[in-house]
Amino acid sequence: MDFDFDIIVVGGGHAGVEAAMAGAHLGLRTLLCTLNKKMIANTPCNPHIGGSAKGIVVREIDALGGMMGKFADHHPLQIKMLNTGKGPGVQCLRAQVDKHAYPAYVQSVLEKTDNLTIKECQVVSLLHDDKKVFGVVLENDEKITSKATIITTGTYMESTLISGKEVVPGGPDGEKASHGLAFSLKEMGLDLFRLKTGTPPRIAKESIDFTNALIQPGMDGELAFSYETKEFTPLKDQLPCWLIYTSKETKKLVLDNLQESALFNGTIVAAGPRYCPAIESKMVRFKDKERHQLFLEPEFREGNSIYLQGFSTGFPHAFQEKMVHSLPGLEHAKILKYSYEIEYEAIRPLQFDYTLQIKKYEGLYGAGQICGTSGYEEAAALGLMSGINASLKILGKEPLILRRDEAYIGVMIDDLVT
Numbered sequence: 001m002d003f004d005f006d007i008i009v010v011g012g013g014h015a016g017v018e019a020a021m022a023g024a025h026l027g028l029r030t031l032l033c034t035l036n037k038k039m040i041a042n043t044p045c046n047p048h049i050g051g052s053a054k055g056i057v058v059r060e061i062d063a064l065g066g067m068m069g070k071f072a073d074h075h076p077l078q079i080k081m082l083n084t085g086k087g088p089g090v091q092c093l094r095a096q097v098d099k100h101a102y103p104a105y106v107q108s109v110l111e112k113t114d115n116l117t118i119k120e121c122q123v124v125s126l127l128h129d130d131k132k133v134f135g136v137v138l139e140n141d142e143k144i145t146s147k148a149t150i151i152t153t154g155t156y157m158e159s160t161l162i163s164g165k166e167v168v169p170g171g172p173d174g175e176k177a178s179h180g181l182a183f184s185l186k187e188m189g190l191d192l193f194r195l196k197t198g199t200p201p202r203i204a205k206e207s208i209d210f211t212n213a214l215i216q217p218g219m220d221g222e223l224a225f226s227y228e229t230k231e232f233t234p235l236k237d238q239l240p241c242w243l244i245y246t247s248k249e250t251k252k253l254v255l256d257n258l259q260e261s262a263l264f265n266g267t268i269v270a271a272g273p274r275y276c277p278a279i280e281s282k283m284v285r286f287k288d289k290e291r292h293q294l295f296l297e298p299e300f301r302e303g304n305s306i307y308l309q310g311f312s313t314g315f316p317h318a319f320q321e322k323m324v325h326s327l328p329g330l331e332h333a334k335i336l337k338y339s340y341e342i343e344y345e346a347i348r349p350l351q352f353d354y355t356l357q358i359k360k361y362e363g364l365y366g367a368g369q370i371c372g373t374s375g376y377e378e379a380a381a382l383g384l385m386s387g388i389n390a391s392l393k394i395l396g397k398e399p400l401i402l403r404r405d406e407a408y409i410g411v412m413i414d415d416l417v418t
């Protein structure tokens, strides 16, 4: 059979970018299918890369020839080593990236990559027989064949947006949900389940009084994720973040009105992929804690949007106004975007082998958020490993499997597939 491509990657998020670039770098004809080219490598939540544990994953990606470290090193808004007061084992690099400039840079690199074709389209089902997958079917019924197909659809499959008791279909960051593929995977006998995650409100910078907020500057020095990076962003070109705490009023508002939150009134039933709790969940779990820390972080170099880290919530919009105005310095804050929770379809990860191939279907791989992880770095790492392994298989070579004692990525994959 003549195949149109060696590898088709479905999804242009952080997993899809690494998977596609791995295939292309290994000389395989690779097609990246994605819903919206302009949203390739978008950061729908906090535009930051690295931090605790995740920073090490980004360095592992770099050591394996992946791209995320190089992308994050390219003019971040802020870069710093965390936990410098503690031992080297827990120190980790964290970059605040620009929500516009980061994806734009990734897209410019992808466009110049040999062996890589990018197509804006929606994949609705797969070409397959009982044992093998050999391509994709698009919304317009176009069929494209490939030796391997890697699904990296993130938080988009049949996703719904939730706040309070309101549930509407929709994808992250104002994008549309993707429809069809999840049903097709279920028809193929795969076990899918629903997961949820959430994102906090964005606040207009000029409406915040920073007088009593604790400034959190970046750092000077040769700080970079990639060993290949030779240009560093000096502190004078970085933007600060700030630290504030919730007030007594915030705590009272939240605890007195829990039944209004989608997380406590039965509207959300899905579990989160990891411990990344909403503010009401933290206040219920740690009732004796007087206050919770929140970080105010810039999303753009040229823009006024401030990400309110630690304040994601399932409360309805009107109530979010009250909650935000109860925070010190945010009494007159203007909310640019409300917090929301999102539910989506994921593939139960026990169905993958160590190469991230679905055991039931040769040639079908998965990576990123749909495998049950959360986070840009985790997605990128899984994308890279699936891209490398799909390529090695096509080239007739031994797979690359990282052991638990060799890499954080090895631990993550072992935790997922066993």
Ligand SMILES: Cc1cc2nc3c(=O)[nH]c(=O)nc-3n(C[C@H](O)[C@H](O)[C@H](O)COP(=O)(O)OP(=O)(O)OC[C@H]3O[C@@H](n4cnc5c(N)ncnc54)[C@H](O)[C@@H]3O)c2cc1C
Pocket: 010, 011, 012, 013, 014, 015, 016, 033, 034, 035, 036, 039, 040, 041, 042, 043, 044, 045, 046, 121, 122, 123, 124, 152, 153, 154, 155, 156, 157, 172, 173, 178, 179, 181, 197, 198, 199, 276, 340, 341, 342, 367, 368, 369, 370, 373, 374, 375, 376, 377, 379, 380
């Ligand atoms: C509301 C929210 C809050 C989050 N909070 C955090 C957080 O605090 N920290 C953190 O690290 N991570 C957070 N995340 C998770 C982070 O966004 C994901 O882990 C990461 O983006 C996953 O990358 P991915 O490549 O797997 O998928 P995504 O980045 O979601 O990309 C999926 C891609 O698939 C494409 N696609 C989907 N369906 C189809 C189809 N049928 N055909 C073609 N293309 C398709 C889309 O266009 C998109 O390009 C959050 C995500 C959301 C939505």
